[in-house]
Amino acid sequence: MRITKKRKQSIALLAFVFPALAFYAVFMLAPAFGGAAYSLTDWNGLNPAYEWVGFANYAEALSDDPSFAHSLWFTVKFVVFMVVLQNAIAILLAVLVESVGRGKAWFRTIFFMPNMLSMIIGGFMWLFIFTKVSSYLVEHAGLSFLDRSWIGDPDFSFYAILIVSLWGGAGYLMVIYIAAIQGVPKQLKEAAAIDGANAWLTFRNITLPMIYPAITIGIFLTLNSSFKAFDAVYALTGGGPGRATQVVAMNIYEEAFSFNSRYGYASAKAMILFLIIFLITMVQLRIMKIREVEA
Amino acid sequence: MNRPASESAHPKLGFRVGYALVIAVLIVAAIFTLFPIYMGVLNSLKTEGEMLNDILAFPSRLQFGNFADAFEKTDYMRSLRNTLTIAVVGLTGIILFASMAGYKMSRTPGKLSGFLFATFVLSMLIPFHSIMITLVKISKALAVQGSTFGLGFIYIGLGVSMAIFLYHGFVKSVPRELDEAAVVDGCGEVRLFFVVIFPLLLPVTATIAILNLLWMWNDFLLPLLMLTDSNDYTLLLSTNMLFGEYNNDWAAILASLVLAMLPVIALYILLQKYILNGIADGAVKS
Numbered sequence: 411m412r413i414t415k416k417r418k419q420s421i422a423l424l425a426f427v428f429p430a431l432a433f434y435a436v437f438m439l440a441p442a443f444g445g446a447a448y449s450l451t452d453w454n455g456l457n458p459a460y461e462w463v464g465f466a467n468y469a470e471a472l473s474d475d476p477s478f479a480h481s482l483w484f485t486v487k488f489v490v491f492m493v494v495l496q497n498a499i500a501i502l503l504a505v506l507v508e509s510v511g512r513g514k515a516w517f518r519t520i521f522f523m524p525n526m527l528s529m530i531i532g533g534f535m536w537l538f539i540f541t542k543v544s545s546y547l548v549e550h551a552g553l554s555f556l557d558r559s560w561i562g563d564p565d566f567s568f569y570a571i572l573i574v575s576l577w578g579g580a581g582y583l584m585v586i587y588i589a590a591i592q593g594v595p596k597q598l599k600e601a602a603a604i605d606g607a608n609a610w611l612t613f614r615n616i617t618l619p620m621i622y623p624a625i626t627i628g629i630f631l632t633l634n635s636s637f638k639a640f641d642a643v644y645a646l647t648g649g650g651p652g653r654a655t656q657v658v659a660m661n662i663y664e665e666a667f668s669f670n671s672r673y674g675y676a677s678a679k680a681m682i683l684f685l686i687i688f689l690i691t692m693v694q695l696r697i698m699k700i701r702e703v704e705a
Numbered sequence: 706m707n708r709p710a711s712e713s714a715h716p717k718l719g720f721r722v723g724y725a726l727v728i729a730v731l732i733v734a735a736i737f738t739l740f741p742i743y744m745g746v747l748n749s750l751k752t753e754g755e756m757l758n759d760i761l762a763f764p765s766r767l768q769f770g771n772f773a774d775a776f777e778k779t780d781y782m783r784s785l786r787n788t789l790t791i792a793v794v795g796l797t798g799i800i801l802f803a804s805m806a807g808y809k810m811s812r813t814p815g816k817l818s819g820f821l822f823a824t825f826v827l828s829m830l831i832p833f834h835s836i837m838i839t840l841v842k843i844s845k846a847l848a849v850q851g852s853t854f855g856l857g858f859i860y861i862g863l864g865v866s867m868a869i870f871l872y873h874g875f876v877k878s879v880p881r882e883l884d885e886a887a888v889v890d891g892c893g894e895v896r897l898f899f900v901v902i903f904p905l906l907l908p909v910t911a912t913i914a915i916l917n918l919l920w921m922w923n924d925f926l927l928p929l930l931m932l933t934d935s936n937d938y939t940l941l942l943s944t945n946m947l948f949g950e951y952n953n954d955w956a957a958i959l960a961s962l963v964l965a966m967l968p969v970i971a972l973y974i975l976l977q978k979y980i981l982n983g984i985a986d987g988a989v990k991s
Contacts, residue, residue, distance in 0.1 A: 420817055422894055426809035427821055430802035430865045437862025438828055440843055441836035448839060455842070503734065506727050513728075519977060520735045523742070526969045526980075528923035530941050531962050534948060535741040538955055543744055546760040577738065582984060589985035609723070627988055638832050641925050659834045659926075666838045667930070677838050684835040691830065 448677040455666070455673035467678030477653055478679060481661040482686075484568075485637060488657065491572055492579075492636040497628045499576060500583035501621075505613060507584070508591050518588065522581035529578050533645025536574045537561065540646070564654035567647050571655060574642045579635065583628045590624035591617060626698040633694060637687045658683050742966075749959035756956050771960035778950070779943035779961055785968065787853050788939040791928075792921045794857025799864040799917055804906055806865070807872025808898060812884065822873060825866045833863070833926070841930050851933045859931065860921050868913045871987065875909040876902075908986075915976070915983035922969060940965045 449467055453460035471478050507517045524532055540560035547553045560570045594617055602612045640659040643649060649656035649664075656664075662683065666676035748756045749771050751764040775781075806825075810818045840859070841850065849855030879902065887897045928939045935946065944965045951957050973980060 416815075419813060419815075423809050423813045423818055423821075426894075426898070427806040429798075430806040430825075430869060431821070433798065433802065433858065433862040434825065434828075434865050435862075436843065436847070437840060437859045438831075438836065438866070439824075441839035442828065442831055444839035444843065445836055503731075506731055509727055510731065517731050517735060518981065520738055522981060522984075523970075523973065524738060526919065526923075526973045527966050528925060528941055530923075530925045530945060531966050532741070534944075534958065534962055535745045538748070538959065539741050539744060542756075542955060543760055577741070581738075585981050585984045586988045589988075631988065634832070638834060640834075644925070662834055662838070663926075667841075673838055673842075680835040680838060684832055687832055688830055 445677045445680055448674050449681045450678075451674040452672075453674040455671045460674065463674070467675045468682065470675065471679050471682060477656070478658075478661055480653065481656045481658045484655065485639070485658045488568070488572065488575075488639060489633060489636045492575060493629055493632045495572070496576055496580055496583060496632050496636075497625065499580045500628065501587050501625075503580065503584045504587035504591055505617065508588060509609075518585070521584055524578045525582045527578070529574070529641035530645050532578050533574055533642045536570070536577070537646055540570055561647055562651055564651060567651075567655050571639075571643055571646055574646060575636070575639065578642065579632070583631065586628060586631075587621060587624055590621040594620040622698075622701070626695065629694060629698065630691060633691055634687065637683070637690075745959045746963055748956060749963045751956055753954060753956045771957050772964065774957055775947065775961035775964055779940070779947050779964065780938075781940075781943075781964060783936070784938055784940045784943040787932075787937055788922065788941075790853045791857045791860065791939065792918055794854055795860030795864065795921050796914060796917055798857065798861035799868050800910055800913060802861065803865045803868030803913070804872050804903060804910065805898065807869040808876050808902055808906075810869070811873045811876035812881070822869075825869045829866050829870065837926070837930060844931060850931050851937065853932070853937050856928060856931050859927065860917075863927075864917050864920070868917070871909050871913055872906065875906060879905050911979055912983040912986045915980050916987045919969075919980075940968075 450462055450464060451460045452463045452467075503517075503521055507514055507521070510517065544553075544560060560566050598616050598620070599612055602616055607615070638659055639657050640663075643655055643657050643660060647655045649660045653661075658679070662676050662679045665672055665679060744760075747763070748760065750767050750769070752768065752770070755764060806821075810822045844850040844855065844859060847855075849858055883901055883905075884897060887901050892901065923941070925941050925945070928942050929945075932938055932942060935943070938946065944961050947961050948958055
């Protein structure tokens, strides 16, 4: 009797889960496992015949592929800048917006707006600013600090990509931080005010510790999204000049789809990207959770 | 803002200066945020010559020629319809399938349920770029590549994880007594879910709908990989293609960018409150 009831329960469970599981298995699990398997082969994507090469692809990607190494390094640099700047800007905006009386809704609306746009659209609009508007401002308004090739010079295009990514992403995190700040008990702030704490001290000793869980999420989201950066770079520089601003995602894309169509090798690179993101995220969550408990 | 009121000789004045500073910073940030959008809209209304002459000035005469041109060249209505088709197929599937799965797993104790849930949730850490190569191969083999419906199906597969996670958590706040009462009243499992439970999930359904709609609408790489025929192009893809074609005719390019962003800006203005709340809820729960 009990067994049949349990079996019945399992059948009902599977019936409800099946549609989601079917799509998920075909378009997520199978590509994930398939990719892991292909990464151990020399498949070129077309030829039905291929051979197992073990970890040779991984060895090549990590030791004998300057363009991959460069794209990894470029991405890591980008991620570090993004994690620090994006979260700092988002927290600053959230605190400032929350401290305003009238007009709060306006500011929030405006700062979030770029997030509604695809970074392809945003990136092209910024390309217009960096090429046409900036040269106009240099010529007519004498803003000589803008006088550089934002897109053609690898050093500056790094900053151009950074600016556009921050422009597009900070508003999203700001919304999360605003929600966190609104969750800080009012009594705490009032008590601090009575004790004579100024705005900075209140922020440092009350708001910041109280929004720590949101910062964990903010850093997690930034790590995740900036390791996968593609759209803004595609729109602004296309990875150029040469391959100077090529991010890992682009390097993988190129390897698989445009130049060599080395599927096996590109899959190995994709697995390396996954492992990097996975390890860093795990370490980050571990560290932040420990501190969260202490705070 | 930084100055403690008590230290200032004129506490009120100190506070006011601080407040003015806050507003000033916010206004500068707001101008910076809107500047690219403003420049895009402004210059899309000028002729190329007028734009080169003075990029900051208002157009001497509003002209919509660029828009007519871009509308036609991006095949706007068809691109819009393609984008909508993908979003509707994807959203319907994600909401329907994920709510069923999330609900049932949340309500069923035991190892099987836990295992299934873990299978869904763990993959949330796998980046799209790690699966895209093989995904293209599989989609080709299944003849899902190259169709807007097929792309919608792929979004279902990629999107259910997060939706299931959110539904799974939310269902815990729906009292179990409701299930029992409905069963006592002779309600079958399927009717129980669709008639009693699903309507109660509306708040989280709204969040999931918003997050996924924005994702599908603004996604570029997956459509680029999957849509091979320009008849199936989404708004983003046609805009991108136009970009290559116009080759520096900025006035025309900007018009196509403005056209591509119109639907999302309209959506944002209409549903602002829900979108902002949905983003906050989605992030806090996942």
